[in-house]
Amino acid sequence: MSDALEIFASLGLWAAVLRIATPLIFGTLGALLCERAGVLNLGIEGIMTFGAMLGWLTVFEGGNLWMGLVAAAAGGALFGLLHAAMTVPLGLSQHVTGLGITLFASSLSYFIFRLVVPLQGTPPTIVAFQPIDFPVLSDLPVLGPTIFSQTAPTYLAILAAIVLAWVLAKTPLGLAIRMTGENPHAAEAQGVDPIKVRIGAVVAGSALMGLGGSFLTLSAFNSFFPTMVQGRGWVCIALVVFSTWKPGRALLGAILFALFDAYQLRLQTVFGKAVPYQVFLMMPYLLSIVALVVMSRRARVPQALMQPYRRGER
Amino acid sequence: MRLERREQRAPVLVFAAPVVAVLAALALAGILxxxxxxxxxxxxxxIVAGAFGSRLSFTETLTRTTPLILTGLAAAVAFRARVWNIGAEGQFYVGALAAAALGSGNVFALxxxxxxxLLMTAGALxxxxxxxxxxxxRLRFGVDEVVTTLLLNFVVLLFVSMMIEGPMKDPLAFxxxxxxxxxxxxxxxxxxxxxxxxxxxxxxxxxxxVVYVIxxxxxxxxxxxxxxxxxxxARFAGVPLARTFLKVACLSGGLAGLAGAIEVMGVKxxxxxxxxxxxxxxxxIVAMLANLNPLGVVAAALFAAMMFVGSDGMSRALGVPSFIADVTVALSLLTMLVALLLTQYRIRK
Known part of the structure; x- marks a missing residue:
């Protein structure tokens, strides 16, 4: 049993936490932004896949890593625009449209990838983001190798959480987004155009999801392969509920989740002989379900979530 | 430009919607x-020749249609009652696993x-x-079943992997x-x-x-x-909501589980x-293309199977990745949603 606890003493575990958390932070923030404006975006899984593919492809075709990030965000935004166009002005079912976007975006990702990279033994690789070497900070004991030796997108994710928290809580734009998510009719009466706010929020949120996907191919790994997102998008949707729709808690939730994920990976090496590895791999998904059940009573859902807004129609 | 609700839905529009949707999806996929x-x-x-051109391809397409009809029905019955069962993939696998577990040894020489x-029933259960x-x-805690059923798909696939590498592993499979x-x-x-x-x-x-009659x-x-x-x-009219949703879930999950059992016993x-x-x-997608009509599901499943089976040969001949089938079928879901909307609303300047 002490072996299981000793894992917590290893720096490797804590260094892995922020790395595993990064795509979840981006994805959760993106989904949170959409939902705060009243739109459930189940396109997330496909949008993350598309971001992973497009970001990787941009670098593979000669772009630099930052161009890869921009491309992934733009690709995500494009699918966000499609989701918004169908669910906001047209008011189509957010559930079904989102699933359709996921199926479309992921199959399109595989199609484009296979078109550029024909089937071969080992997938081609790129040179991914390297850990940043901060002067002084990276050499600190404990904090250095865990917090100050991450790659650039990880710090971008944390920054995104802070910015989103500030925008939602402190700015007129954030107020407009929250009003639209709670009561679009009241927002309209206050001179806010709910349609525009929702479209904007879904597009921006989807760009964040695209960034989250691209972290997988531009930093965590250096190649793209189908089904690499592995349900991370759905985990993000669960994390939004866990975070009670607050960016700060979304950051915390993603980090806690990542800590658990990093821990179970290392636990496999301790108990791997006695317990099949699949049991450990199931844990994160089961934990997400448990988190949903625990939080469901306390969560305060945006009141107009999933309710289409049509002017003059109640 | 705005949408104006039609006073009644012309039946001809309802029939035209899937046709228009599929044509639009094919046109968009044509760009790719x-x-x-x-x-x-x-x-x-x-693609059409590869799906229907020969006796072999035609029977292959119908073989592929079979599970799609059942999973399509699973989605159709659930969505009709707004039970968002996105877990048919997982239910398919537990159904398959149940059939394999009970069907691998015929103890009573049945x-x-x-x-x-018996095995079909086990899969459905x-x-x-x-x-x-x-x-x-959902009924007890208000947890959205979309996310839980989606997450369970991943859990089930890992469980299947665990079983076939462990207790249910075939020792003769090299x-x-x-x-x-x-x-x-x-x-x-x-x-x-x-x-x-x-x-x-x-x-x-x-x-x-049967689902149509039900x-x-x-x-x-x-x-x-x-x-x-x-x-x-519905609640006000005396419909026992919880019990109805549970029955719907049994029907939907049962159909998806049956699909898995049949695939094991029939194909692999x-x-x-x-x-x-x-x-x-x-x-x-099949369910949506059929506008949740159980009989339409059969036709929609045949279309999807045609795309999947036919695109393999096309891919080999023309070098277009066979993922084009997935793209086209997914696109047809999105175009179908818009087409259905236009049967309910008209666009006014």
Missing amino acids: IALAGAPVFEAYQR PGFVLIP AGMILLVVPLSL GWPQSVPVVAEAHLPKLIARSRLHIGLLVAVCCAL QTRTVFGMEARAAGLNAPA GYVTTDLSPGFGYSGI
């Missing part, structure tokens, strides 16, 4: 085929006509249980992770000799007819529909982690 540098019309010709229905759990979480095969009595009789087409297709079509001719069918259209009004004979190339997810 052209970008891949292949002749668009020839590509579609080859004849096929007893064993086969397994699928039911897998959906009743997340639905109970180390490949696959389950022990079902006994010969559990193999579904072939519908056409020297092909893979089995009687599962008839079972699936019968299920579509939905149009029974109290439960009406209650499920009312619960989906307007739950508070054993379970692997690639038994389903996304049948559960494609079922959602």
